[in-house]
Amino acid sequence: MTKTPIITARDVDVFYGQKxxxxxxxxxxxxxxxxxxxxxxxxxxxxxxxxxxRMNDLVDICRVEGEIKIADQDIYAAxxxxxxxxxxxxxxxxxxxxxxxxxxxxxxxxxxxxxLTSSKAEMEELVEWSLIKAGLWEEVKDRLQETGTxxxxxxxxxxxxxxxxxxxxxxVLMDEPCSALDPIATAIIEELIDELRKNFTIIIVTxxxxxxxxxxxxxxxxxxxxxxxxxxxKTIFTSPKDERTQNYIxxxxx
Ligand SMILES: Nc1ncnc2c1ncn2[C@@H]1O[C@H](COP(=O)(O)OP(=O)(O)OP(=O)(O)O)[C@@H](O)[C@H]1O
Numbered sequence: 001m002t003k004t005p006i007i008t009a010r011d012v013d014v015f016y017g018q019k020x021x022x023x024x025x026x027x028x029x030x031x032x033x034x035x036x037x038x039x040x041x042x043x044x045x046x047x048x049x050x051x052x053x054r055m056n057d058l059v060d061i062c063r064v065e066g067e068i069k070i071a072d073q074d075i076y077a078a079x080x081x082x083x084x085x086x087x088x089x090x091x092x093x094x095x096x097x098x099x100x101x102x103x104x105x106x107x108x109x110x111x112x113x114x115x116l117t118s119s120k121a122e123m124e125e126l127v128e129w130s131l132i133k134a135g136l137w138e139e140v141k142d143r144l145q146e147t148g149t150x151x152x153x154x155x156x157x158x159x160x161x162x163x164x165x166x167x168x169x170x171x172v173l174m175d176e177p178c179s180a181l182d183p184i185a186t187a188i189i190e191e192l193i194d195e196l197r198k199n200f201t202i203i204i205v206t207x208x209x210x211x212x213x214x215x216x217x218x219x220x221x222x223x224x225x226x227x228x229x230x231x232x233x234k235t236i237f238t239s240p241k242d243e244r245t246q247n248y249i250x251x252x253x254x
Pocket of ligand 1 (some may be wrong): 016039040043044045049236
């Protein structure tokens with residue numbers, strides 16, 4: 001990889017109680033690119049994604065070992081402020097989950113908590129910026145006070161993306177962000193992901209190899225808790241080194 005990676009995982013092991021879910025994961029993630037995590041169900045993609053903003057801290061039986069650095073900061077170091085970390089590493093989930101609040105307040109929520117603006121006008125500007133970046137502004141600008149849960153599924157997911165980026169994170173994690181959406185809403189989000197990578201580093205878990213091929217520049221293939229191989233998406237899909245990757249991308253496993 002030519003550029004210094006923004007995220008470096010070294011020998012990451014994850015356990016749920018006695019059960020090991022990830023085994024010595026080593027992965028570098030470049031800035032301002034989209035990296036797809038692919039692999040059969042239960043291989044540990046979501047577990048790895050959730051290590052990157054310490055969401056696994058919320059699971060009592062989960063233990064993470066090894067090192068993950070974001071821009072040279074060890075995010076598991078004792079002095080790390082996890083709330084600040086999560087503002088730097090936003091997350092979008094499978095099912096759109098807007099708060100039962102207005103469209104405006106959904107986006108303003110994070111900036112308010114983190115005290116990112118100092119006036120009403122600044123907040124309005126930030127909400128508009130976030131909604132424009134999330135490709136939703138034109139559809140909602142005349143009804144910002146309406147509830148976010150009243151939007152269509154695809155719009156709700158873009159609202160969740162606006163909410164995630166409103167605090168200007170460096171990294172956005174997306175866990176199968178289109179799995180609850182129809183093909184048209186999916187296509188809109190995929191275009192958006194390509195646009196967003198200009199400002200953010202994106203890591204996406206997807207079950208769709210077509211989606212990984214369309215949206216990502218890098219791909220990492222997981223299998224039974226191991227990272228089998230990673231590299232440029234094109235290489236992974238056209239000339240994988242490992243037979244397990246080959247079998248997965250040709251539909252023989254998974
Ligand atoms: N909260 C949990 N408690 C116990 N085991 C868990 C928990 N979350 C995940 N696991 C286990 O860890 C392993 C990896 O799961 P994970 O959800 O990371 O896989 P995945 O590749 O994202 O799967 P999928 O594609 O089905 O979402 C699985 O064996 C799963 O059962």
